[in-house]
Amino acid sequence: MFKFFSNLAHSASELLAPNLRPEEELFLQWHNLVKELKLRKGANIPVDDTDVPLRLQWIFNLIQQDTPDCIVSSISAPNDSLTISPCLEFVMRYKVFDWLVALAKTDKPAGIKSYVLFFLTNFVRTPSTIQIIPKSFMYKPLSRLIMACGRSSCSPWDREEMAFLRAVVDVLAKDQCLANLFLHNAPHDAVDRTESDVRSVDLPDCILPENEDQNRYINVENSRKERKRSSSSFTLNGENNTSDSFTFPLLTSLLRSVLNPDPVVSAQAREATIQLLRCREPVVCHCIAQSRLLEDALLPHFSKLYSCIPATLEAVDVLLRHDFGDLQHVVKSFVRWVVFLDQIITSAEPALTSSFLNSFYIELTSRTPCSFQQDWLCDIPARNDLSVAVFLKMYRISESLSMLETLSNILLNDCFFQKYLIFIQDREMRVIAFDLLNAMVQKPTLVFVEKTMLQFLDSRLYIRKDQRIHDTMWNTNMAEATDRADMFRILFPTSAKSCTVMEEDRDNQNYLRESYYSIEWLNQRCTNLKWPTFGPIPACNVLLAEESAFFDGQPFNEGPLLRVLFHYLSNLFVQPYLLNLRVTGILSKLCLIPHPTLGEYLLDPTVPLAPQSTSLYRSLVSLVQKMDEYARHTPGFRDKIVTTRQLIRDNQWSQLEKDDENVMLCAVVTLEEFCKELAARTFVRFNSSLHV
Structure with a gap:
């Protein structure tokens, strides 16, 4: 109570x-x-x-x-x-x-x-x-x-x-x-x-x-x-x-949380780190650069993740498969980490990214602590194959131009590039080596284009001694542009074509549409590369060529990369179908790179070439001559080529690689489509030069 x-x-x-x-x-x-x-x-x-x-x-x-x-x-x-x-x-x-x-x-x-x-x-x-x-x-x-x-x-x-x-x-x-x-x-x-x-x-x-x-x-x-x-x-x-x-404890704590085994915490830490690195306060950026927070926290973990990839893993598993079984976590963790590094480079202050990329270059090109260089340079095919596949995966998923430049510098390192040239000529490794080259051509960088091609083409030594070009393909009218594109189109004889007129017109429209989209994308991507704008290529380069090479009798050197591509193109009729697709695809993408000298060398059939010079058009003429001779001595050639085209369209081309004749017929169809594609590329490049 x-x-x-x-x-x-x-x-x-x-x-x-x-x-x-x-x-x-x-x-x-x-x-x-x-x-x-x-x-x-x-x-x-x-x-x-x-x-x-x-x-x-x-x-x-x-x-x-x-x-x-x-x-x-x-x-x-x-x-x-x-x-x-x-x-x-x-x-x-x-x-x-x-x-x-x-x-x-x-x-x-x-x-x-x-x-x-x-x-x-x-x-x-x-x-x-x-x-x-x-x-x-x-x-x-x-x-x-x-x-x-x-x-x-x-x-x-x-x-x-x-x-x-x-x-x-x-x-x-x-x-x-x-x-x-x-x-x-x-x-x-x-x-x-x-x-x-x-x-x-x-x-x-x-x-x-x-x-x-x-x-x-x-x-x-x-x-x-x-x-x-x-x-x-x-x-x-x-x-x-x-x-x-x-020091910057906030960034330090976030980088520690990035390595947390909890996937939710790690993902949120990566997002917060990228958001924090967008800060442009000079004192904060200088503090991060001086303390080397990014290098000390991120690069050792990158080496650790790479070393966890087993050498028994095949290249196709790294590049194509999504279900790795027991190895799924290892490969996905490595890919996720590379994407994270690429996002950091995209978001951070340029001064920070420069220091970080220098350390990243040293990490990959040094023998310790990362084993990437050892796998690339050793004489064990399985490890070579895996290192190229990992490098290709990194290049494909990278979007930052600075990251792509660094990867290009790694590949063009003397010991790396010499080994790569061996890979691309090796029967067992040439497929994945061409895939890497295709990725680098699809997302070109300044250092890759200049060191592999432009440094050999800038002097224009491929031009005949008694000719002096003043008006090149970048200083012409629409009629001349169309005529030069038609030279590729009519190069392939009508009697050997495997498609009807209606199918040919449809294919030409598709190639034109794809070329317009591709060159527009490449022009936007290469805006900051400071290449020459569309216009006449200086004639003084021809004079320089005469003084430096022609009087000394030196032959034209197109560079090791183009030399390898032209070698594979000349052997088109004796190579597997998939390899021919890779070779012609890479050459087609090279034709779209917006540099006047490269476009002149690859796409201008009217350039008077020196006797020892090799060009794309001259290689195609030689192939067409071999094809004509083969067609004259092959009964029912037209019917066979039409049947081959139909089988390729139905994705049954693997049945055609059982004998030399079918390999030859597949190569003829590839050559026919390649000529149509180059005609579209040439027409689009001329239009781009006329409208800029």
């Missing part, structure tokens, strides 16, 4: 008592939280068995409810000054965030770290955080908690840590200047961290605030200026080394 009246009196007093103001309610909740933590100290009671999670939620709700008034005041205030709400003033005065971070770092009582991370993650995501972060009571405890994230893998709070780091990165994406606040000065911040760890042992008396007369109304712009003044003693060119003591 007495208990009933007691509860009734308590309920009546609560009903009649006036409501507390938010800051008073916050004070009461914080006082009860500290009191309960003191009572539970040393008892080893999980935090879920206490009222701590509920009180943290109340504290967050009170701060959040009081925040909108703060935002409204800041909008009407002059000079973008921020009016601190009473609840935020309490948080700043009693160092609430500092104590919460200290509790999270010690995780006492057990499990409180997850709730503190959840509390601060939600607080960082509130709209007003971007205005509050420049204040020391906010960014200093956040920095200490950031440094504590990602230190151990497979911990119970990995996902909570990742959510907190992503929330901080999202705020920095809105205002990149705030990234300067999270730079870590080792001598200064080490003192802060030690003091925080000491305070975490003894819980505070929340009634007695510390440093009452501290400046709590720091302006956002003043905070930025103060941080910039502290970091203005070093510059981007590295003349002053005072920046060497600075």
